Amino acid sequence: MKFDVIVAGVGGQGVLSLSSILAAAALNGGLFVKQSEVHGMAQRGGAVTAHLRLSSTPVHSELVALGSASMILSLEPLEALRHLEYLAPGGAVVTAVDPVRNIPNYPALDELVAAIRLLPSAVEVEAAALARRAGLARATNMVMAGAAAPWLPLRPDDLESCIRMLFASKGPVVVERNLAAFRAGREVSCSPIR
Amino acid sequence: MAVRTLLGDEAVALGGIHAGISAAYGYPGTPSTEILEFLLQHRPEVAASWAVNEKTAYEQALGVSMAGRRVLVTMKHVGLNVAADPFVNSALLDINGGLVLAVADDPGMHSSQNEQDSRLLADFARTICLEPHDAQSAYDMTREAFDLSERFHVPVVLRLVTRLAHCRTGVEVGASRPPNPLSKAPDHGNWVLLPANARRRWRDLLDRQADFLAFSEHSAHNELTAGSGEAGVITAGIARHYLAEHLPELEQRPPILHVGTYPLPAALLRRFAAQVRRILVLEDGYPFIERMLRGVLPAPVAIAGRETGDLPIDGELTPDTVRRALGLPQRPHLPGVPVPARTPQLCNGCPHIDTVRALKEALEGLPRQLVASDIGCYTLAALPPLAALDSCVCMGASIGMAKGASDAGLKPTVALIGDSTFLHSGLTPLLDAVAADTDMTVIIADNEVVGMTGGQPTLVGSSRLYPILIGLGVPAEHCHLIEAHPRYAVTNAELIRREIEHPGLSVIVAVRECVESVRARKARAPNEGAVT
Numbered sequence: 001m002k003f004d005v006i007v008a009g010v011g012g013q014g015v016l017s018l019s020s021i022l023a024a025a026a027l028n029g030g031l032f033v034k035q036s037e038v039h040g041m042a043q044r045g046g047a048v049t050a051h052l053r054l055s056s057t058p059v060h061s062e063l064v065a066l067g068s069a070s071m072i073l074s075l076e077p078l079e080a081l082r083h084l085e086y087l088a089p090g091g092a093v094v095t096a097v098d099p100v101r102n103i104p105n106y107p108a109l110d111e112l113v114a115a116i117r118l119l120p121s122a123v124e125v126e127a128a129a130l131a132r133r134a135g136l137a138r139a140t141n142m143v144m145a146g147a148a149a150p151w152l153p154l155r156p157d158d159l160e161s162c163i164r165m166l167f168a169s170k171g172p173v174v175v176e177r178n179l180a181a182f183r184a185g186r187e188v189s190c191s192p193i194r
Numbered sequence: 195m196a197v198r199t200l201l202g203d204e205a206v207a208l209g210g211i212h213a214g215i216s217a218a219y220g221y222p223g224t225p226s227t228e229i230l231e232f233l234l235q236h237r238p239e240v241a242a243s244w245a246v247n248e249k250t251a252y253e254q255a256l257g258v259s260m261a262g263r264r265v266l267v268t269m270k271h272v273g274l275n276v277a278a279d280p281f282v283n284s285a286l287l288d289i290n291g292g293l294v295l296a297v298a299d300d301p302g303m304h305s306s307q308n309e310q311d312s313r314l315l316a317d318f319a320r321t322i323c324l325e326p327h328d329a330q331s332a333y334d335m336t337r338e339a340f341d342l343s344e345r346f347h348v349p350v351v352l353r354l355v356t357r358l359a360h361c362r363t364g365v366e367v368g369a370s371r372p373p374n375p376l377s378k379a380p381d382h383g384n385w386v387l388l389p390a391n392a393r394r395r396w397r398d399l400l401d402r403q404a405d406f407l408a409f410s411e412h413s414a415h416n417e418l419t420a421g422s423g424e425a426g427v428i429t430a431g432i433a434r435h436y437l438a439e440h441l442p443e444l445e446q447r448p449p450i451l452h453v454g455t456y457p458l459p460a461a462l463l464r465r466f467a468a469q470v471r472r473i474l475v476l477e478d479g480y481p482f483i484e485r486m487l488r489g490v491l492p493a494p495v496a497i498a499g500r501e502t503g504d505l506p507i508d509g510e511l512t513p514d515t516v517r518r519a520l521g522l523p524q525r526p527h528l529p530g531v532p533v534p535a536r537t538p539q540l541c542n543g544c545p546h547i548d549t550v551r552a553l554k555e556a557l558e559g560l561p562r563q564l565v566a567s568d569i570g571c572y573t574l575a576a577l578p579p580l581a582a583l584d585s586c587v588c589m590g591a592s593i594g595m596a597k598g599a600s601d602a603g604l605k606p607t608v609a610l611i612g613d614s615t616f617l618h619s620g621l622t623p624l625l626d627a628v629a630a631d632t633d634m635t636v637i638i639a640d641n642e643v644v645g646m647t648g649g650q651p652t653l654v655g656s657s658r659l660y661p662i663l664i665g666l667g668v669p670a671e672h673c674h675l676i677e678a679h680p681r682y683a684v685t686n687a688e689l690i691r692r693e694i695e696h697p698g699l700s701v702i703v704a705v706r707e708c709v710e711s712v713r714a715r716k717a718r719a720p721n722e723g724a725v726t
Contacts, residue, residue, distance in 0.1 A: 011538065023362060027199055035362040037201075038304065039224050039648070044571060046538030060438040062361040065513035067527025078533055085530045104579075105534045115531060 001031075003153050004064040005052040006083045009075030010100045011045045014141035018075070019050035021145050021166060025158040026054045034059040045102055047079055054153060073148045075127070075141060076100050077112045084119075093119050094148050094189065096127035096140060123147060123189050130184040136174070139181035146185025156186065200365045202358040203228035205329035206296045207266075209336025211237055213292070214371040216263035218242040219251035221618065222647035223270030224305035225359040226298035230268050231648075244644075246653045247589070247618040248273035252280045255293055259349075260385060262377030263291040264340050271299040271312050276589065276619065278315065281349065285319040286395040288384035289347045291374050292340035298354040301478045302510035305646075307569070307588065309508065311479035313456055316351040320399055322406050323351040323456040324415065326358060327434045329365045331454070335415070337368070346405060355478045357510065358432050407457050415454030416462055421447040426470035427520075428453060428463075430483055433476035436516035443522055458486055467495045474519055475499035478511050539574055545678035545706035546572040548686070549639045550582050552678075552704070553608065555687035556694055563604040566595040568620075570612035571645045571708075583610065590619025593636055597627045600634045606694045607633075613640040613659060613703075614652045621666065627699050628667040635694050636701045639678070641708035649711045656705055663701050672700040679706055 005022065009015040016037050023035040036051040051064045066085050072093045074080035080095035087093065095116060099109055116122050125147045127140040134143070142163060149156055163182055167175045200208065207229045210218060218240055220230040233242035245251035248269040258265035269277060274297050281295065297315075300306040316323035324339055326332035332354065339350040383391045410416065426449040429437050434452050441447060451466040453459070467473060467487075473495055475484040484499035498504040504519045505511065518524070540547050550572065553565070567573055567583040568591060576583040585595055593616075596609035611620050616638050627634060640659060644650040654662070663673050672693060676686050686704070693700035 044538035047536040060435040061513045062357045067525035081531045084528045
């Protein structure tokens with residue numbers, strides 16, 4: 001089993017923590033993992049990606065190759081489209097639909113959504129609304145972890161215990177709200193739009 | 195053995211801890227920053243500290259080594275240019291406590307001004323360089339590098355690249371070795387590089403090259419794997435993984451030599467070359483091994499790599515460029531969708547925005563001649579919508595360039611530099627400008643942290659900047675502190691304008707804390723309830 005993920009978003013959205021949660025859950029589940037992150041200048045509101053490679057056998061390359069990602073997991077719709085070349089035939093795009101319009105030439109949202117809907121396998125997630133409903137507006141990345149969960153070779157319990165661990169120092173309320181965000185995302189993905 | 199999940203950088207830090215380091219120094223720089231951050235966060239017993247720049251970091255490390263203790267010094271590749279003076283000279287010293295320089299290259303320039311290859315600087319200094327290929331080997335090699343440094347009495351370079359430094363994976367860690375006792379280097383003049391001593395030490399270093407080579411020839415980090423066919427592959431660093439990824443698809447497994455130590459194991463390379471007619475060299479960074487192998491004379495073995503067009507001459511290697519070089523067809527994939535670029539930008543509410551806007555306002559109507567800038571978040575003001583800067587070269591260059599341009603006759607000239615960049619390399623060029631009372635205006639954008647690399651503290655607090663400037667000799671009537679805030683937009687612009695019109699040196703410190711740093715500080719405070 002091999003499962004490559006491109007985790008995408010805009011600097012500041014929590015791409016790294018999203019990717020870390022998935023990596024930690026995979027390690028708990030006994031998988032081999034390589035997680036490549038982008039630090040430094042790119043984090044300042046620019047396009048950010050993490051390459052996450054999960055496998056039942058040792059992982060070689062740090063980077064995902066073109067045409068081999070089982071999933072593009074994006075916190076932002078434009079960023080979901082930026083990396084389509086990496087998607088394997090049959091791979092899924094799981095993306096938040098909330099745009100981050102920090103560039104002047106940001107395309108029309110309906111065009112982006114239309115392009116996403118053309119893909120063979122795509123899940124759109126109202127991540128911001130779900131995070132707000134879970135009581136923690138910033139937890140969109142946990143909503144997206146939940147939305148990705150049904151597709152990943154990871155046990156939901158492992159993911160939930162990693163979320164508990166990551167936020168333990170912030171107190172039980174923050175933990176519960178992050179878990180609620182995760183579960184809300186998971187529910188959306190378990191009942192796909194199509 | 196315990197297994198821990200670590201970034202390559204963190205594996206280096208832990209390797210240093212387990213090798214018994216007593217101290218660590220560095221200057222933040224992507225992709226090396228997390229080495230020292232890990233030490234600062236996890237090991238208070240190691241005297242780890244940020245230095246004002248890479249040169250002072252390296253010099254402090256030399257002091258630790260002279261005292262007989264082990265020391266790790268970290269920087270990014272271009273930082274080694276700043277530290278090149280002590281680094282190159284230190285190869286001539288009789289290194290006492292193990293000194294390891296972990297330097298992180300940034301092929302592809304994710305966050306850098308060039309993609310220079312530190313293996314060449316290790317070669318330039320005539321010392322030993324180890325090149326790990328994953329976090330595990332980074333951990334193992336760091337430990338070994340300290341032993342080598344003490345065995346051969348030279349600084350040992352550990353060369354990392356971005357994708358290794360910032361890749362998180364499992365690492366098996368071993369037991370800790372205790373730190374060295376305090377034991378000052380014996381006094382044989384081996385640390386006094388007066389010409390007579392330096393000549394003796396240089397000759398000694400050259401004589402010991404044979405020992406370094408013998409180490410390299412027999413190192414287990416250089417792995418020869420048998421294969422079939424007339425085309426062999428040499429890999430270095432993480433390129434090894436890009437090859438491994440594709441081996442199952444190749445018709446036959448080629449003979450492979452992985453290189454992990456420098457000086458290059460020449461006899462091993464010759465033995466490898468004797469079995470093949472063509473060698474493809476896969477290495478991240480410069481075509482260093484490739485050039486060494488090819489030389490300039492006709493050779494019996496064809497050498498393919500970056501200089502032959504088999505791989506791109508620039509940028510980092512990727513699984514896909516390696517795949518092409520191996521002659522494999524491209525994997526089927528969707529065509530890319532054209533989407534607008536999303537370049538990094540200054541954060542909402544960033545004080546640099548207010549500083550640059552005030553500067554633009556002040557320059558309004560003047561012939562805009564030169565705004566020389568520097569390395570930091572504020573360099574993003576070179577891009578639209580601000581589009582206010584003319585240069586970004588290296589740490590501290592803004593002030594020297596503004597002085598030169600003013601000397602040459604450009605008026606007005608402005609230097610825009612951050613507070614930590616100023617402390618790093620701006621003091622000395624400012625002294626040049628003070629000495630000449632150059633007609634130029636220096637604006638120090640003081641956000642009270644090292645912003646770009648993640649909010650490390652600046653070496654001296656913001657409040658000490660003004661007395662430093664006065665102490666350097668900046669005239670008090672032309673040295674100002676302003677607050678970089680929208681509510682002072684008009685008065686700030688007026689003040690900058692006045693100082694630009696002053697026909698001599700002016701320095702304006704525009705202060706306001708980095709918004710990211712404010713946010714992080716609030717998140718650290720108890721009961722604030724922020725996530726991530």
